[in-house]
Amino acid sequence: MFLKNAWYVACTPDEIEGRPLGRKICNESMVFFRGADGAVTALEDFCPHRGAPLSLGFMRDGQLVCGYHGLTMGVEGKCVSMPGQRVGGFPALRRFPAVERYGFVWVWPGDPAQADPAKIHHLEWAENPEWAYGGGLYHIACDYRLMIDNLMDLTHETYVHASSIGQAEIEEAAPETKLEGETVVTRRFMEGITPPPFWAAALRGNGLADNVPCDRWQICRFSAPSHVMIEVGVAHAGNGGYHADARHKASSVVVDFITPETDTSIWYFWGMARNFKPHDTELTATIREGQGKIFAEDLEMLEAQQRNLLAHSTRNLLKLNIDSGGVQSRKMLDRLIAAEQQAQAASQASGAGQPSAVAS
Template sequence: MTNQTYPKNAWYVAAMSEEIGLEKPLGRTICGERIAFYRPSENDIAAVLDFCPHRGAALSLGYVEDGLLVCGYHGLKIGEDGKTKEMPLQRVQGFPCMKSYAVEERYGFIWVWTGDQSKADEALIPHLEWAVSDDWAYGGGLYHIKCDYRLMIDNLMDLTHETYVHASSIGQKEIDESPVSTQVLGGEVITSRYMENIMAPPFWQAALKANGLADDVPVDRWQRCRFTPPSNVMIDVGVAHAGKGGFDAPKEFKASSIVVDFITPENDDTMWYFWGMARNFKPNDDALTDNIRDGQGGIFQEDLEVLECQQINLKSFPEYDLLKLNIDAGGVQSRRIIERIIQEEQKSSKQESTANNSATTSGKNEEIPLQTVSF
């Protein structure tokens, strides 16, 4: 079996909707697959292997015309099914079909299934209530990070690092002084930390003020991180005026949000990080959405250097076994779920391969003539 590091039979966020226009495709590698995304029409999305069957050029460097993806090298036109439709002065019936991918546009994101296409089920795309409710507002962005995607999962499932990496914004000493609990519920992992009767850090002081609440009084603060395969982490975070119920406090006493983290492997050593924050207070305040997005983007920027240097260290010193402390339990349990999914995929793939080989050898061997293309 190959040393697979990420599940393939899963929906991954590949892009934000606004990244893909009507005329220009987007080339992006997802789970080791080089994919060209494009819009056959305004409300449709397609994804094919980013490889022209003529000379191997990147189709993503071309353009879209009449619903077809046009190679920018010699004008070959390919459809969303991966089949060549036409090419100047050429007969294209014998051209090989390129791989196409199950792809969906939902919640302002482009989702792609990189594994066995027969198993792609749209119902498996997670429901995001904050993305469809008028009671919520969302703002976010995208970072390309040079690290194993699992390091980001570790980072988000243990927020102890906030005290040190994000000291000027969301960090405070009470975080690493408060115990953290970890639960595995079905196929998800949840880590929780609660801090009572403390002063809010700068980011949450600003959020309280933006919500019309006093920002200079003691608060109860919470962090509830939820990992969902293949690599999504949603974090319930917030503060409420102390003694008003904490996480369960009425809306008029708290400022709370969901930190949205879609973590998509590019390959073994790099990843796409779709980050954002959904909030359920003042959802129509666009200026507030912009301010929160800018602040959150700066916070996540602080993680990048840490994670990329961590990746370099781990590659340079593979003989070192990392410590596993109680604060690491969320990341450790998440990795175990990922490993189990990968093992199940590989086992299923091996069984299918064995069955196909048996069916082939038990039947009559036929010689299939090679197709040639006349020039």
């Protein structure tokens, strides 16, 4: 189950440069491309002629040409031409609201009438030149909620990421979880620790000593439909920890956009935004490489977990104190999904009709 009336990251702009991109999101097969004006369009990935995926076609003069028989689609979802055939009566395809913002393409798989771009979460680091960002994309065969659980409980770092960001002090520091408005926040602070390899390298990258006691923090923030932003960092001990002056710390925001593909698979857009040495492209590449290896370890564990859960679907799982962040996030999702489904049922019962096939 997932929210339909919400903005999800669909792709990055480079994925649709000069070509269409097929991607399934929330069980909806979509094709993304740029029209003649450069704006992003998202249509259902289905040629009305013979049902071929339009994403297997190509772009010509800002229009999408089906790679099977040449049927050409415009950005409004209407067929505009086909060799030797009148097309005026062809039915329009479903068009999904799509917006390009903050270096990502966002899509709304639900009711187009509710797709307000103002609802896209503001990303300060994406617009501020004092920040740098590097990231990537993984396709992972797991329920999107398993990834939310993973990110809202970082105790697993001690074991899954033992060679990079894991250390015993993580599980020794009890997390605190609170609901702040429509955001679930889990905080964990460690004092006087030795920085693990990834953070030792980050300290060096910021011109700081990596062989002195440090304070470390992890502040995980979940917001619907499936975004997790994690403030992380280390500061030389005795300088205020999380609140230390920038001269004494290396801190970042781990960016996690989790886009459901199906009930048991996701598109995971991962990255790290940092506000130290933002113009050091070599440092950005180094951090991105290190983080990519860390998330690859999560991928292996999550896919194995999903296979186990499918094989033992009736077994009950334990809920521990460390699971509070994930539990609260799931409760929020359950509440929002139930409200959305109730509103949809009420609309259908009242005869209000269905969402238009073509977004305005």
